[in-house]
Amino acid sequence: MKKRRPLxxxxxxxxxxxxxxxxxxxxxxxxxxVAVLTGTAAFLGEHRIRVTYGDGxxxxxxxxxxxxxxxxxxxxxxxxxxxxxxxxxxxxxLMARRVLPRRLAIIGGGYxxxxxxxxxANFGSQVTxxxxxxxxxxxxxxxxxxxxxxxxxxxxxxxxxGAAIQSVRDEGDCAVLTLRTxxxxxxxxxxxxxxxxxxxPNGKELNLPAAGVELTDRGAVKVDEHLRTSAPHIWAMGDxxxxxxxxxxxxxxxxxxxxxxxGDGRRTTQNRGEAPYTxxxxxxxxxxxxxxxxxxxxRYEVKVARLPAGAIPKAHVLRRPTGLLKAVxxxxxxxxxxxxxxxxxxxxxxxxxxxxxDAKLPYATLRDGIFNHxxxxxxxxxxxxxxx
Ligand SMILES: Cc1cc2nc3c(=O)[nH]c(=O)nc-3n(C[C@H](O)[C@H](O)[C@H](O)COP(=O)(O)OP(=O)(O)OC[C@H]3O[C@@H](n4cnc5c(N)ncnc54)[C@H](O)[C@@H]3O)c2cc1C
Numbered sequence: 001m002k003k004r005r006p007l008x009x010x011x012x013x014x015x016x017x018x019x020x021x022x023x024x025x026x027x028x029x030x031x032x033x034v035a036v037l038t039g040t041a042a043f044l045g046e047h048r049i050r051v052t053y054g055d056g057x058x059x060x061x062x063x064x065x066x067x068x069x070x071x072x073x074x075x076x077x078x079x080x081x082x083x084x085x086x087x088x089x090x091x092x093x094l095m096a097r098r099v100l101p102r103r104l105a106i107i108g109g110g111y112x113x114x115x116x117x118x119x120x121a122n123f124g125s126q127v128t129x130x131x132x133x134x135x136x137x138x139x140x141x142x143x144x145x146x147x148x149x150x151x152x153x154x155x156x157x158x159x160x161x162g163a164a165i166q167s168v169r170d171e172g173d174c175a176v177l178t179l180r181t182x183x184x185x186x187x188x189x190x191x192x193x194x195x196x197x198x199x200x201p202n203g204k205e206l207n208l209p210a211a212g213v214e215l216t217d218r219g220a221v222k223v224d225e226h227l228r229t230s231a232p233h234i235w236a237m238g239d240x241x242x243x244x245x246x247x248x249x250x251x252x253x254x255x256x257x258x259x260x261x262x263g264d265g266r267r268t269t270q271n272r273g274e275a276p277y278t279x280x281x282x283x284x285x286x287x288x289x290x291x292x293x294x295x296x297x298x299r300y301e302v303k304v305a306r307l308p309a310g311a312i313p314k315a316h317v318l319r320r321p322t323g324l325l326k327a328v329x330x331x332x333x334x335x336x337x338x339x340x341x342x343x344x345x346x347x348x349x350x351x352x353x354x355x356x357x358d359a360k361l362p363y364a365t366l367r368d369g370i371f372n373h374x375x376x377x378x379x380x381x382x383x384x385x386x387x388x
Contacts, residue, residue: 007041007049007063010070010202010240043211046231065233066211067257068221069250070202072239077107077197081168087175088168088193091116101125101192105177107165109136111279113196114152118281121155128158128188130165130179141291143306144340147324148285151342168193201240216242225268227256235260243269246277273358278347283309283323286346288354289338292328301331305363305386309343312379320344325383327353327363334362345376352377363387 039051044060052058074090082088089097091112104120106113109131117127136159137145153159166178166185177188201220208215212231214222220242227235237253239245252275256267276288295302309315309323323343330337339353356365367384371377 007061007065008067008069010068010238040205042205042207043213044207046211047233065261066235068203068206068213068229068234068236068240069238070206070240072199072201072245074195075198075200076195077165079107079165079168081170082107082165082193082195085168085170085175085193087170087190088195090195094192094194097192101190103174103190104128104192104194105130105175105188105190106194106196108196108198109133109159109161110196110198112199113194114148115280116194116196117152117157118155121152121157122282126156126158128160128190130160130163130177130188132162132164134162136161140285140287141326141340142293144285144324144326144342147342148281151281151283151322199239199245201242203240218242225270226260226265227253227269228260244275244277246275248277249275274354276350276354278350280347281342283320283342283344284346285340285342286350287338287340288350289336289357290328291338291340292326295328295330295337300337302337303329303331303387305329305383307379307383307386311382312343312376314374314376314378315344317374318344318376325379327383329363329384329387334364335360336363336366343376343379349377349380352380 037051039053039058041049041051043049047062047064048060050058050060076083094116100123102125104125104127106117106127106129109129113129114137117129121127136149149159160179160181163179163181166180168175168177174189174191175193177190177193179186179188200218203215203219203221208221211234213234214230216222221229221236221240223229223236223241227237227241229236235257237257238250241253243249252272256269256272259265259267274288276286278284278286290298292302292304305327307325309325310321315321325341325343327339328337329335336353336357339350341349352366363384366380367387369381371381
């Protein structure tokens with residue numbers, strides 16, 4: 001009988017740099033015994049997969065256990081003419097484009113769409129974001145979302161909320177989008193269209209039913225809090241497991257799975273602590289925990305701290321005094337429930353809040369701590385100092 005080994009499908013661009021098919025055992029030293037096969041995997045049975053290589057050849061492999069880590073891909077909304085348009089780009093393709101589009105239309109006002117709107121507005125493109133929701137980033141704190149919207153519009157980004165795109169057609173050297181809004185139909189010309197209408201997990205292509213693995217309605221692999229799938233020998237991690245689509249989640253999922261094989265298996269998606277994230281706007285928007293609205297919905301009695309970024313000395317040193325910091329505290333215990341920082345260097349500051357939340361340190365720890373000067377994080381003294 002063939003010897004079986006654990007197999008991982010996917011795994012974030014760890015293939016050979018030249019993308020060579022069948023260059024299987026490359027760089028053994030770096031991977032210490034791990035063979036990396038650069039091909040596309042799909043299940044043939046519970047313990048069997050087929051790997052198909054770029055040159056059309058394929059091979060079958062068997063394993064006792066499988067770890068799915070195949071990520072996600074952009075969702076292409078069913079808009080007439082979009083797929084055929086020579087001016088439509090995914091985020092990856094737009095980054096590879098060498099010429100700056102004078103007019104950029106972005107389909108989708110989610111995190112990726114907004115990041116690109118911010119970058120391309122800074123580069124000098126005329127950016128229009130088309131979003132079918134009426135509300136701007138509805139999952140974020142309403143006050144902080146307003147501050148983000150002000151910053152984008154001040155840089156010339158046009159936000160078309162509540163607008164549906166009916167069709168796209170190429171005309172000469174540009175694309176024409178037909179929008180439907182409450183005011184009726186209108187046309188918008190663009191030199192490039194970024195399709196940023198969300199990402200879908202790469203689950204379906206793996207032929208998972210052959211292995212007894214169930215998918216959710218959105219095509220993610222169904223997992224429990226230990227990231228176990230419906231098949232006892234298969235786990236899923238990262239974007240394909242249907243949770244938050246952030247880089248820090250994928251390696252943390254590994255921290256949940258590894259102890260099930262080699263440790264006490266106690267870490268789960270429920271007890272791993274807070275997951276902060278950042279939307280890399282200019283300045284970045286970083287968040288951890290609950291918004292004020294969410295805390296109120298959960299019946300917390302809250303205290304709310306606010307600080308304009310313009311009140312932070314370091315923000316002036318950086319010449320980036322735009323934005324707003326907001327934190328929500330449980331009035332009964334003094335524990336931090338959440339924080340939303342739209343300011344320069346917020347991507348690092350938010351990790352301090354996460355640490356306090358996980359360690360159950362009261363907000364006074366940040367209010368009264370001695371922080372290095374001049375830094376953005378010293379503003380936490382002032383932010384929490386505003387609370388009575
Ligand atoms: C434009 C953009 C900006 C982003 N910015 C941020 C950010 O600032 N911060 C952040 O935290 N996150 C960001 N993200 C999200 C982040 O990139 C993902 O959450 C993260 O890469 C997911 O990691 P993963 O390990 O699940 O999958 P991936 O890193 O996507 O790796 C999956 C791998 O599996 C391979 N694969 C897929 N199907 C198969 C198959 N059938 N057989 C074999 N291999 C397969 C894929 O080719 C890929 O190499 C961004 C995403 C995008 C698109």
